[in-house]
Amino acid sequence: MRIPLDELRAKTDGALRFYGYDAEERRVLSEVLLYAQLRGNNQGIIKLIGAGIPRDAASGPIHVEHETALSARLDGSRQHGMLVLNHAVDLALEKAKASGFGIVGSHNTATSTGAIGYFAGRIAAADCIGIVASSSPGSVAFHGSTQALLGTNPIAFGIPSMGGSLVLDMSTSAIARYGVLEAQTAGAELPAGVAIDADGAATRDPSAALQGAILPFGGYKGAALSLIVEVLAGPLVGAACAGMADVSRNWGNLALALAPALLVDGETFLQQVADLAATLRAGTRLPGVEAIQLPGERGDAIRTAVEAEGALEIEDNLWQELCAVAARAG
Amino acid sequence: MRIPLDELRAKTDGALRFYGYDAEERRVLSEVLLYAQLRGNNQGIIKLIGAGIPRDAASGPIHVEHETALSARLDGSRQHGMLVLNHAVDLALEKAKASGFGIVGSHNTATSTGAIGYFAGRIAAADCIGIVASSSPGSVAFHGSTQALLGTNPIAFGIPSMGGSLVLDMSTSAIARYGVLEAQTAGAELPAGVAIDADGAATRDPSAALQGAILPFGGYKGAALSLIVEVLAGPLVGAACAGMADVSRNWGNLALALAPALLVDGETFLQQVADLAATLRAGTRLPGVEAIQLPGERGDAIRTAVEAEGALEIEDNLWQELCAVAARAG
Numbered sequence: 001m002r003i004p005l006d007e008l009r010a011k012t013d014g015a016l017r018f019y020g021y022d023a024e025e026r027r028v029l030s031e032v033l034l035y036a037q038l039r040g041n042n043q044g045i046i047k048l049i050g051a052g053i054p055r056d057a058a059s060g061p062i063h064v065e066h067e068t069a070l071s072a073r074l075d076g077s078r079q080h081g082m083l084v085l086n087h088a089v090d091l092a093l094e095k096a097k098a099s100g101f102g103i104v105g106s107h108n109t110a111t112s113t114g115a116i117g118y119f120a121g122r123i124a125a126a127d128c129i130g131i132v133a134s135s136s137p138g139s140v141a142f143h144g145s146t147q148a149l150l151g152t153n154p155i156a157f158g159i160p161s162m163g164g165s166l167v168l169d170m171s172t173s174a175i176a177r178y179g180v181l182e183a184q185t186a187g188a189e190l191p192a193g194v195a196i197d198a199d200g201a202a203t204r205d206p207s208a209a210l211q212g213a214i215l216p217f218g219g220y221k222g223a224a225l226s227l228i229v230e231v232l233a234g235p236l237v238g239a240a241c242a243g244m245a246d247v248s249r250n251w252g253n254l255a256l257a258l259a260p261a262l263l264v265d266g267e268t269f270l271q272q273v274a275d276l277a278a279t280l281r282a283g284t285r286l287p288g289v290e291a292i293q294l295p296g297e298r299g300d301a302i303r304t305a306v307e308a309e310g311a312l313e314i315e316d317n318l319w320q321e322l323c324a325v326a327a328r329a330g
Numbered sequence: 331m332r333i334p335l336d337e338l339r340a341k342t343d344g345a346l347r348f349y350g351y352d353a354e355e356r357r358v359l360s361e362v363l364l365y366a367q368l369r370g371n372n373q374g375i376i377k378l379i380g381a382g383i384p385r386d387a388a389s390g391p392i393h394v395e396h397e398t399a400l401s402a403r404l405d406g407s408r409q410h411g412m413l414v415l416n417h418a419v420d421l422a423l424e425k426a427k428a429s430g431f432g433i434v435g436s437h438n439t440a441t442s443t444g445a446i447g448y449f450a451g452r453i454a455a456a457d458c459i460g461i462v463a464s465s466s467p468g469s470v471a472f473h474g475s476t477q478a479l480l481g482t483n484p485i486a487f488g489i490p491s492m493g494g495s496l497v498l499d500m501s502t503s504a505i506a507r508y509g510v511l512e513a514q515t516a517g518a519e520l521p522a523g524v525a526i527d528a529d530g531a532a533t534r535d536p537s538a539a540l541q542g543a544i545l546p547f548g549g550y551k552g553a554a555l556s557l558i559v560e561v562l563a564g565p566l567v568g569a570a571c572a573g574m575a576d577v578s579r580n581w582g583n584l585a586l587a588l589a590p591a592l593l594v595d596g597e598t599f600l601q602q603v604a605d606l607a608a609t610l611r612a613g614t615r616l617p618g619v620e621a622i623q624l625p626g627e628r629g630d631a632i633r634t635a636v637e638a639e640g641a642l643e644i645e646d647n648l649w650q651e652l653c654a655v656a657a658r659a660g
Contacts, residue, residue: 200617224625276573294554
């Protein structure tokens, strides 16, 4: 059904109040969730229903465990992953502003960070090149294996530009885990070639895929990139990775910010990226292709349209469940 | 034909003498070329025949144009790309040793850097995480386009480990440009789905592909990664990128080195990566898969076998042409 944006914001805030978050936490969480929802990304308000995102009863204050001029490692103290990663981005940007480079990792969280393009976009908006990566428990098989050992291991790049940032936000799996859950909820089939069942046979049944494994995107190269992310958002940040005992409890995040001025003139860089983007957009198109879209532009276009209309389409069940959670906040 | 390793080394050195390189330059160039040749990678001695790798008549000394404690930009001064990138890696490692992080870019070269896994491997061997990327003139179409605007844009990651480094060396194209040239020389067809002709129709004819475009690997995600590399080894290092006038003359390279100790205990990191690798290798296998191979392990296995035998198979024409070049060195 068609939902006015204001109402969506109010119900999102209500659900977050129900889960016990304070005003500043609700601001960050809403921003990350609605970034996804308004861009047609499946990491949005679906996260507020079902098990939802209650605060972990064992949570404590997010704090810095290890720090240098260029780096920090955060103990997420079982707070929500989005809050912890947002904190990591703040700190990485602070360090990059002072030194040209900042890298901040976090561990000891066990919740999704949502659409990490949001965080890479924040870094690019500060005129730095951003790399953001997240780990989570195994649901993806390495190339040649049937075993769901790797996380869906998203990685996002933010590239600042005079003409609007380029933001690539991609899981290294052929489909996001939320995509499989969405298909299961909707009773829909998965696309071909994205999953195997427990015996290693190709499947389009979401339930069988959840018993088996999601495949990496792009064959061997995608699997190898997934492994790189497993390291960058695992052992490099003090989080667990495939094979460790605490893999379901100790997810990791990484945020890296790099000022182009470490290497070249910052203004020239921003202009050259804008020119490169314009060159690619103007390239001759394959038959049937209406427009060449650079990373992030499909989502940007959806968001622009949604904001112009002040309303967006939300699946009936999802909306009703969100309203029910929000109602419980009183 | 079967060529003893010693003879291969001698002819490689001879060809490099013919092209006018001094002893230290020949050491670096041989090492990069034979790294590829001995690992079954198509970036090896084929580069010494045909147009070969003569020193540019306009070349001058490689020098630092811009430098900070964490970074440098090199003017490659039209020296060979492999020599310039090797210099960049030396400098990045020096900075990472002092500060935990080093990033060095180069521009003003116009020759291939070969198998960039060699350089990422050097960084990993120094117990740093390495990222290496290279740009070159357009031969790959962005997603939805027919136009060969992007380079094959390889990126390599080196991850140090107690159990031997993991080295991922991949072009972001569905096939390396040298792979297309090899197929053309051998009169062979390309694999399906890696190239289009000038009209945008799928083709398996290497000559038609060279008139048209190579495709990115992995659909939209691979194309987006190619664009990221175009920026990292283009505008970020003062090199050209798609759409610029000097794209055929001003290729770029980037080398980044990061000490895991910026974030976590270095020894623990090395052990955890080794354990992760062991976990993945021991995963249950798809039917028909004999061994799960992690990034770099296929090449490692080939090299180990070649070195054990002290000889390797080289295609007749290629060997005869190499011998002809070496003979001209006198």
